[in-house]
Amino acid sequence: MVRVGVFGANGRVGQLIIDDLKESENISLSSVFVRTELNFSIDPSVLVSTDIKSFLNACDIVIDFSLPEACEALLEAAIKTPKPLVIGTTGLSAHQLNLLKQASENMPVLYATNMSLGVALLNKLVYQASSALDGFDIEIVEMHHKHKKDAPSGTALTLAESAAAGRGLDLDKVRVSGRDGNIGERTEDEIAVMAIRGGDIVGRHTVGFYNDGEFIELNHTATSRSTFSKGAIRAGAWLADKEPGLYSISDCLEL
Numbered sequence: 001m002v003r004v005g006v007f008g009a010n011g012r013v014g015q016l017i018i019d020d021l022k023e024s025e026n027i028s029l030s031s032v033f034v035r036t037e038l039n040f041s042i043d044p045s046v047l048v049s050t051d052i053k054s055f056l057n058a059c060d061i062v063i064d065f066s067l068p069e070a071c072e073a074l075l076e077a078a079i080k081t082p083k084p085l086v087i088g089t090t091g092l093s094a095h096q097l098n099l100l101k102q103a104s105e106n107m108p109v110l111y112a113t114n115m116s117l118g119v120a121l122l123n124k125l126v127y128q129a130s131s132a133l134d135g136f137d138i139e140i141v142e143m144h145h146k147h148k149k150d151a152p153s154g155t156a157l158t159l160a161e162s163a164a165a166g167r168g169l170d171l172d173k174v175r176v177s178g179r180d181g182n183i184g185e186r187t188e189d190e191i192a193v194m195a196i197r198g199g200d201i202v203g204r205h206t207v208g209f210y211n212d213g214e215f216i217e218l219n220h221t222a223t224s225r226s227t228f229s230k231g232a233i234r235a236g237a238w239l240a241d242k243e244p245g246l247y248s249i250s251d252c253l254e255l
């Protein structure tokens with residue numbers, strides 16, 4: 001049995017992971033980390049802790065869906081108390097991504113901005129399309145619920161990385177994040193990433209390739225947040241016996 005620690009347990013995804021673990025085989029909940037208290041009742045055998053070290057010691061693997069600063073605290077603690085880590089938190093800074101890489105030298109770390117099978121495949125398709133459709137303008141639009149704090153979404157940035165890689169471009173040099181005013185004509189290489197926020201949209205990503213006379217749009221829509229919680233549990237079960245290193249969701253899904 002793989003014992004899971006959930007970091008971000010009160011959150012939208014964290015709560016679903018706790019629910020989904022009840023239905024899972026060979027993997028179960030053993031600890032949750034909370035800043036103050038858990039907002040719902042839980043099996044008394046599960047450790048509910050405000051101390052990261054105790055939380056880590058009570059589990060075999062960690063699944064994290066929290067906020068960047070919280071994820072940073074988790075990574076710092078895990079560097080001292082190594083555990084396989086499934087990280088789903090988005091909006092990580094360059095420093096936090098470096099910490100994640102540092103952690104992966106001593107423990108297996110799976111980092112995925114989107115835990116769905118569909119988006120894992122979409123990333124491959126975007127790479128292929130970007131490389132094949134030379135000269136097509138690439139524009140990415142993401143839509144999420146009104147509570148989402150980071151923009152653009154982690155998924156949109158990963159898709160933009162795939163698009164840039166397909167053309168041999170450095171995303172940092174070609175990414176455009178908004179257009180307003182007298183900005184001039186679109187440049188050939190730019191890759192725009194735009195964010196829409198509203199209501200309860202779980203997550204929708206469209207990568208468009210636009211040319212004179214034709215365009216293609218590749219689209220993925222998550223209709224249920226449990227796509228992410230179930231994907232993270234599958235990733236955790238897979239990661240539990242892996243060697244230290246940085247893994248992607250494609251590694252887990254063998255895509």
Ligand SMILES: NC(=O)C1=CN([C@@H]2O[C@H](COP(=O)(O)OP(=O)(O)OC[C@H]3O[C@@H](n4cnc5c(N)ncnc54)[C@H](OP(=O)(O)O)[C@@H]3O)[C@@H](O)[C@H]2O)C=CC1
Nearest residue numbers: 008010011012013065066070088089090112113114115228
């Ligand atoms: N990779 C993927 O497939 C997906 C990734 N995400 C990402 O996961 C993250 C969480 O999303 P979501 O569940 O919607 O967010 P929520 O805002 O619902 O949950 C965030 C959680 O983080 C906790 N938290 C906040 N600050 C701290 C802190 N300093 N220390 C410890 N815990 C803290 C909150 O605890 P408290 O209740 O105490 O405030 C809460 O439980 C986001 O980055 C989102 O983009 C979301 C969906 C899918």
Ligand SMILES: O=C(O)C1=N[C@H](C(=O)O)C[C@H](O)C1
Nearest residue numbers: 090113114148153154155203
């Ligand atoms: O915050 C969310 O909800 C989501 N966040 C992830 C992201 O930033 O890409 C994944 C998913 O789209 C939902």
